[in-house]
Amino acid sequence: MNFLFENFQQRCSHFGRLAYVAPHPPLLANCSIPVFSANLRHSIRNVVMYRPIALIPFVVVGLLAACSSQEPPAKAAMASAAAAHMVEIAAVRRVEIAPSAVRTGSLRAQREVQILSQEQGRIVALPHFAGDTVRRGELLLQLDDTLLAAELRKSEALRRQVELDLGRLERLIRNHLISEEELARARTALDVALAEEQLLRTRLGYTRVTAPFDGVISLRRAEPGDVVPGFTHVLTLTDLTSLFTTTSVSELLLPSLAPGDGVRIHIDALGADTFTGRILRIHPAIDAATRQGVVEVALDPVPAGARPGQLCRIQFTGRPQLRQVIPFAALRRDNSGEFVFTIDATGKAQRTAVVSGIQLGEQIELLSGPEAGAEVVIKGFLGLAPGTKVKRVASAAPSS
Numbered sequence: 001m002n003f004l005f006e007n008f009q010q011r012c013s014h015f016g017r018l019a020y021v022a023p024h025p026p027l028l029a030n031c032s033i034p035v036f037s038a039n040l041r042h043s044i045r046n047v048v049m050y051r052p053i054a055l056i057p058f059v060v061v062g063l064l065a066a067c068s069s070q071e072p073p074a075k076a077a078m079a080s081a082a083a084a085h086m087v088e089i090a091a092v093r094r095v096e097i098a099p100s101a102v103r104t105g106s107l108r109a110q111r112e113v114q115i116l117s118q119e120q121g122r123i124v125a126l127p128h129f130a131g132d133t134v135r136r137g138e139l140l141l142q143l144d145d146t147l148l149a150a151e152l153r154k155s156e157a158l159r160r161q162v163e164l165d166l167g168r169l170e171r172l173i174r175n176h177l178i179s180e181e182e183l184a185r186a187r188t189a190l191d192v193a194l195a196e197e198q199l200l201r202t203r204l205g206y207t208r209v210t211a212p213f214d215g216v217i218s219l220r221r222a223e224p225g226d227v228v229p230g231f232t233h234v235l236t237l238t239d240l241t242s243l244f245t246t247t248s249v250s251e252l253l254l255p256s257l258a259p260g261d262g263v264r265i266h267i268d269a270l271g272a273d274t275f276t277g278r279i280l281r282i283h284p285a286i287d288a289a290t291r292q293g294v295v296e297v298a299l300d301p302v303p304a305g306a307r308p309g310q311l312c313r314i315q316f317t318g319r320p321q322l323r324q325v326i327p328f329a330a331l332r333r334d335n336s337g338e339f340v341f342t343i344d345a346t347g348k349a350q351r352t353a354v355v356s357g358i359q360l361g362e363q364i365e366l367l368s369g370p371e372a373g374a375e376v377v378i379k380g381f382l383g384l385a386p387g388t389k390v391k392r393v394a395s396a397a398p399s400s
Contacts, residue, residue, distance in 0.1 A: 084391035087380035089343060090327050094372040097360050098320040099256055105245035107267070107310045110298070111213060115140055115235035117228045118206040119148070126224050126234070134211045134237070141234055143207035152200040159193035166190050215239040218308075243299045243306055244280060247314055248292040252358040256318025257282060263297055264315040267306060275303050277314070325363040330376040331356055341377040341384060342370050343392070349377060351386045 117123075125142035128134055166186040172178045219236035222228060245265075249257070257279060265277045276299075283294040297314050299306060330340050331354070338356055341349045354369030370376065375392075377384065384390075 084347075085349070085380065085384055085388045086393055087341075087343075087349070087377045087384065087390045089375045089392050090330060090378045092324060092326050092366065092370050092372050092374045092376060094322060094324050096320050096322050097325065097363070099253055099318040099358050099360055100316060101249065101253055102313055102315050103247040103249060104311065104313050105247040105297070107243045107245050107299075107306060107308050107312055109238045109240065109308050110242035110244050111215070111239035112218070112308075113212060113237050114233050115209055115237060117141065117143060117209075117232045117234055118230060119143055119203055120228070120230045121145070121147075121207060122227045123222055123224050123234070126220070126222060128217045128220070128235070130217050130220050132217045134215060134217065136211050136213050138211045139208065140211055140237070141209040143228075145204055145207040148200060148204045148207065152197065152204055155193065155197040155200050159190070159197050162186070162190045162193045211237060213237075213239055238308065240307070241302050243302050243308065244296055245312055245314065246294055246296050248287070248290065249295045249316065250358065251286050251291045251293060253316060253318060254282065254286075254293050254295075256321065257295065257316060261316075263317075265297070265299060266313045266315075267303070268311045268313070269307075270303060270305050270310075273303075274315075276300060323357070323360070324366045324369075324372060325360060326366060326376055327378050328359060328362055328364045329378045331364055332381070340369065341381070341386075343375040343377070343390060347389060347391075349384055349386060349388045349390050 121143035123141065124144050125139065128140060134140065166183075166189075169178055169183050169186045173180070173183050215237045216239075217235055218238040220234075222232070222234045228234065259279050259281055261279045263277045263279060264274045266272075266274045277297050278300050280296040280298045283296075286293045295316075326340065332339050332341070337353060339351050339353050342352045344350050352370055355367040357365030357367045359365075377390070380390075380393075
């Protein structure tokens with residue numbers, strides 16, 4: 001400080017006198033300037049009495065340096081606080097939680113059949129259109145059966161002739177007038193005639209198709225008068241009371257589900273209401289690429305307005321299990337795998353490898369890692385490294 005003022009005094013000697021400026025005692029009132037010699041105090045007074053404009057910055061710097069001499073304790077406190085990395089922490093908890101998940105799917109009908117023309121022919125009756133409700137046994141399709149009916153009558157006549165011939169041969173064989181071989185050929189001819197007759201009756205039955213169950217015509221692809229080849233798709237019949245959906249579920253959730261478990265289903269097209277359903281079956285295979293399995297879910301009962309093809313959202317809720325969880329924000333990932341930052345007994349952050357399980361809302365399950373009660377960092381990761389001294393800050397209460 002003495003050197004500063006001596007230097008300042010030397011610089012002032014090179015300037016002439018300027019306009020008088022009254023001294024400003026308050027400027028130095030709050031400063032604790034060390035005791036100077038009489039000559040140095042005289043030099044300061046002379047400088048203040050006159051205004052060498054170019055030296056004003058030097059005066060300000062000197063005064064600020066003197067005033068700052070009382071602040072080392074405050075700066076030391078700030079440096080000490082800056083040395084500790086501030087983080088927000090949460091405790092590893094062991095709680096009983098029922099896992100849940102929402103998956104999407106499209107509604108389908110369990111019972112839906114394509115009505116085919118099993119015989120070639122001209123359509124003579126097709127009474128129902130798309131959207132019509134039909135009952136079981138009601139006529140859906142009638143083909144022209146004139147040709148097959150005529151062939152059946154012919155087959156019946158041949159069969160009757162063979163029966164007469166067989167009867168005559170059986171009388172002759174009793175009198176030993178024919179051989180056993182002739183009788184066997186006659187019996188075979190009767191069997192062939194009966195089979196031919198049965199075949200024609202079956203084909204004739206294929207010209208008339210009735211509804212196999214109660215349902216709704218969902219597709220019509222032909223019109224009366226059309227000549228269709230065999231096995232042509234003519235109609236589709238759908239049972240709207242058998243709607244279900246299939247969706248993929250994580251392998252981590254599957255062990256908590258079982259056929260018959262209830263679910264909640266939301267159908268976007270039907271507004272905000274949710275409907276009840278149940279798990280029909282769980283497919284045994286897991287997709288190796290997605291690690292998910294297929295679950296079939298049925299609407300029970302089917303709400304009014306539900307239709308095949310509608311988008312639905314299924315909420316699965318598994319059985320409650322005791323799980324070790326941390327906030328999802330605490331989980332970190334890098335090329336080495338999953339990890340969390342824990343706080344050791346000395347207040348330093350340490351990297352701890354973990355294996356995560358299913359996500360449960362804002363929590364995530366830990367399959368391996370720190371024990372219940374351990375502290376993990378959930379905020380303040382920027383610049384945080386293993387071994388860093390940390391300072392805990394208040395954190396929100398964990399959500400259940």
